[in-house]
Amino acid sequence: MPLDILVKNVALWGADGLCDLGISGGRFVALEQGAATPAALILDADGRLGVPGFVEPHIHLDKALISERAPVNVSGTLTEAIEILWEIKRNYSADEIADRASRVLARAIEHGVSRLRTHVDVDPIGGTRPAQGLIRARERVSDLIDIQIVAFPQEGIVKSPGTEALMREVMEAGVDVVGGMPFNEASLEDSRRHIEIVFEIAKQFNADIDMHVDETDDPLARTLEMVAELTIENGWQGRVTAGHTCALASYPRDHADRVIGRLHEAGVNMIANPATNLMLQGRLDDYPKRRGVTQVKELLAAGVNVACGQDCVHDTFYPFGQNDPLEIGFLLCHASHMSQPAEIRTVMDMITSNAARALRIADFAVAVGARADLVILDASDAREAFATRTPRRWVIRKGRLIAESKVERRRYFCI
Numbered sequence: 001m002p003l004d005i006l007v008k009n010v011a012l013w014g015a016d017g018l019c020d021l022g023i024s025g026g027r028f029v030a031l032e033q034g035a036a037t038p039a040a041l042i043l044d045a046d047g048r049l050g051v052p053g054f055v056e057p058h059i060h061l062d063k064a065l066i067s068e069r070a071p072v073n074v075s076g077t078l079t080e081a082i083e084i085l086w087e088i089k090r091n092y093s094a095d096e097i098a099d100r101a102s103r104v105l106a107r108a109i110e111h112g113v114s115r116l117r118t119h120v121d122v123d124p125i126g127g128t129r130p131a132q133g134l135i136r137a138r139e140r141v142s143d144l145i146d147i148q149i150v151a152f153p154q155e156g157i158v159k160s161p162g163t164e165a166l167m168r169e170v171m172e173a174g175v176d177v178v179g180g181m182p183f184n185e186a187s188l189e190d191s192r193r194h195i196e197i198v199f200e201i202a203k204q205f206n207a208d209i210d211m212h213v214d215e216t217d218d219p220l221a222r223t224l225e226m227v228a229e230l231t232i233e234n235g236w237q238g239r240v241t242a243g244h245t246c247a248l249a250s251y252p253r254d255h256a257d258r259v260i261g262r263l264h265e266a267g268v269n270m271i272a273n274p275a276t277n278l279m280l281q282g283r284l285d286d287y288p289k290r291r292g293v294t295q296v297k298e299l300l301a302a303g304v305n306v307a308c309g310q311d312c313v314h315d316t317f318y319p320f321g322q323n324d325p326l327e328i329g330f331l332l333c334h335a336s337h338m339s340q341p342a343e344i345r346t347v348m349d350m351i352t353s354n355a356a357r358a359l360r361i362a363d364f365a366v367a368v369g370a371r372a373d374l375v376i377l378d379a380s381d382a383r384e385a386f387a388t389r390t391p392r393r394w395v396i397r398k399g400r401l402i403a404e405s406k407v408e409r410r411r412y413f414c415i
């Protein structure tokens with residue numbers, strides 16, 4: 001019985017040497033060097049790196065590409081980015097959101113993203129339309145990518161009456177994860193109540209939690225430690241993720257270490273968002289300017305699971321973004337001073353296995369019996385992959401080849 005696909009000479013991420021991967025019936029059925037089994041399709045990776053897909057753990061598909069018709073964010077701050085969206089959100093339609101999201105998802109798929117978690121605004125301004133739009137977009141591409149949707153109360157919960165009920169409504173309608181933005185409340189007490197409500201909803205739906213936490217340079221912001229405390233109190237260890245956490249980058253060392261220790265204890269997953277935070281944070285600082293990227297190395301050293309994500313794509317927060325995890329990893333190497341070979345390999349983990357752990361994906365591996373998801377990069381190792389960020393050679397999902405690119409190498413001759 002011939003295989004469906006045989007991928008030869010793969011430098012499999014996390015393994016030594018080269019191997020041949022046999023795929024049949026949507027699963028990996030053989031992992032051995034020199035396999036000579038006949039196959040309907042034979043691909044020679046020729047020593048290229050293979051990963052079980054990239055995992056995008058934090059993006060906002062409902063806002064993606066909105067800059068095509070949004071006013072310019074003149075101050076360049078997070079606050080203005082949020083406020084200039086209000087008028088647009090009032091006129092949102094689910095179909096228009098689904099169309100924009102689908103365009104961005106097409107790019108993610110060709111970049112080899114096999115799993116993705118997107119936040120979606122839930123508030124009385126846009127109502128449930130953004131969530132409906134993303135649920136629609138998810139249905140369109142369900143054969144090509146797995147998507148988790150997070151109910152994100154960007155306008156606050158306590159200070160935005162009606163939001164809590166809308167969050168429960170979208171959870172009922174098929175949204176998977178409960179989001180939050182506790183720093184966007186009027187007082188520390190309200191921030192705590194915001195987090196408590198997030199846990200109440202998560203418990204009602206037995207859902208994971210993924211909050212935007214302390215997306216500010218303010219060294220007095222304290223909601224990250226509240227998230228850690230309430231995670232332990234509610235027994236939700238391992239099921240909570242905190243994105244951005246920029247204030248941690250402004251804390252004095254002793255306080256930062258104490259908070260990082262609590263995060264480890266609580267099993268909170270951390271997502272760095274270098275692109276957006278480098279762009280938005282420290283805007284009002286004189287030199288030296290804070291750059292807002294959370295304490296990646298320190299968190300990793302403490303044993304905390306850290307991943308990194310795109311966050312924004314051509315919206316009022318960030319004018320760039322291709323939904324390519326290699327681009328975000330490349331930025332993170334710079335922002336977090338990760339330049340040694342082992343550190344660069346860790347960044348590759350952050351856009352693959354660490355992100356999969358944050359999203360609690362059970363079968364993320366290239367192994368016999370596992371779902372046959374595989375991306376062959378046009379590079380032999382992680383450093384080359386980040387350095388060149390060339391199109392992915394082949395993207396295989398559930399045993400089916402869904403994308404391929406061939407890079408024509410230009411040659412320059414000195415005269």
Ligand SMILES: [Zn+2]
Pocket residue numbers: 058059060119212243311
């Ligand atoms: Zn975000």
